[in-house]
Amino acid sequence: MYVIEINNLSKRFRNTIALQEVSLTVKRGEIFGLLGPNGSGKTTLIRCLLGLIRPTSGSATLFNQYDIVRDMYEIRKRSSLLPQEANCVEMLTARENILYQGGIHSGDVIPKEELEKRTDELLEVVELVDRQHELTKTFSGGMKRRVMVASTLITDPDLIFLDEPTTGIDILGAQTIRTLIQNLSSQNKSIFLTTHDLTDINELCDRVAIIVNGRIIALGTPADLEVEHNVQDIKDVYTKLVRKARLEATIKT
Ligand SMILES: Nc1ncnc2c1ncn2[C@@H]1O[C@H](COP(=O)(O)OP(=O)(O)O)[C@@H](O)[C@H]1O
Numbered sequence: 268m269y270v271i272e273i274n275n276l277s278k279r280f281r282n283t284i285a286l287q288e289v290s291l292t293v294k295r296g297e298i299f300g301l302l303g304p305n306g307s308g309k310t311t312l313i314r315c316l317l318g319l320i321r322p323t324s325g326s327a328t329l330f331n332q333y334d335i336v337r338d339m340y341e342i343r344k345r346s347s348l349l350p351q352e353a354n355c356v357e358m359l360t361a362r363e364n365i366l367y368q369g370g371i372h373s374g375d376v377i378p379k380e381e382l383e384k385r386t387d388e389l390l391e392v393v394e395l396v397d398r399q400h401e402l403t404k405t406f407s408g409g410m411k412r413r414v415m416v417a418s419t420l421i422t423d424p425d426l427i428f429l430d431e432p433t434t435g436i437d438i439l440g441a442q443t444i445r446t447l448i449q450n451l452s453s454q455n456k457s458i459f460l461t462t463h464d465l466t467d468i469n470e471l472c473d474r475v476a477i478i479v480n481g482r483i484i485a486l487g488t489p490a491d492l493e494v495e496h497n498v499q500d501i502k503d504v505y506t507k508l509v510r511k512a513r514l515e516a517t518i519k520t
C-alpha cells in the first residue's frame with residue numbers, strides 16, 4: 268500500500284515554477300527522503316500534500332484513498348508536520364509545549380484524558396523526562412527540536428512529514444534526531460523528510476528523490492542510485508546531478 272502517491276504534480280507561483288511534474292510513491296513504513304538544495308521545491312511539495320496550498324496541476328492520493336485537495340481534513344487527521352521553521356513556545360516548559368500542541372487537537376483527534384498519558388510517553392521517546400519542567404528558552408537547538416518532534420507526534424499520526432528535521436542543530440543533536448526517526452520507523456510509521464544533508468540520506472532513508480529546480484532528477488534506494496551513476500557514494504550522485512541540472516538551467520536562460 269502507498270501512503271503517498273503523487274502524479275505529475277506541478278505548482279507555479281506567479282513567475283516561479285516551484286514544482287514540475289513531480290511523480291513518486293512512498294510505501295507504508297518507509298523513510299523517504301527528498302533531497303535538494305535551497306529553493307528546489309521541497310517545502311512546496313509538503314505544503315501541497317497537506318492541502319495547505321493547491322497544486323497548479325496534477326494530483327496526489329494519500330493512504331490509498333484521500334485526494335490532497337478534496338480530502339484535506341481526512342489527511343490531516345492521519346498525518347502530522349514538523350515545519351521547517353518550527354519553534355517552541357519559549358515561555359513554556361517542555362511538557363507544557365507538548366500539552367499545548369495537544370490541547371489544540373483535544374476533543375477532536377485526542378481525547379482529553381489521553382493527553383497527559385501520551386505526553387508522558389512522548390517525553391520518554393524524546394528523552395526529556397528529567398528536563399520536562401524547565402522552560403524551553405534555556406534549551407539547546409537540538410533539545411528544542413526534540414520538543415517540537417514530540418509535539419508533532421501528539422496526534423499519533425501514521426504519516427509524519429519532517430521538513431529539514433536536522434538542519435541548524437549541532438552534530439550530536441542531529442544524531443539524536445536521526446535515532447528518533449529510526450525508532451518511529453520501526454513502529455511502522457511512514458516518514459517523509461526533506462534535507463540537504465547527505466548524512467540524513469545515508470543513515471536514514473530507504474529511498475530518496477533528488478529534486479532540483481522543482482524537478483525530480485533521480486529516484487531510488489541510495490545503493491541503486493550509486494550503481495546507476497557508477498559512483499561509490501550518494502554524495503557523488505548528488506554533486507554530479509545538481510551540477511548538471513544547474514548547467515542545463517543556465518543554458519536555457
Ligand atoms: N508563497 C510563495 N510565493 C512565491 N514563491 C514561492 C512561495 N513559496 C515558495 N516559493 C518559491 O518556490 C521555490 C521553491 O521554494 P521551497 O519549496 O520553499 O524550496 P525548498 O523548501 O526546497 O528550499 C523557490 O523559488 C521559492 O522562492
Ligand SMILES: [Mg+2]
Nearest residue numbers: 309310311351
Ligand atoms: Mg524548505
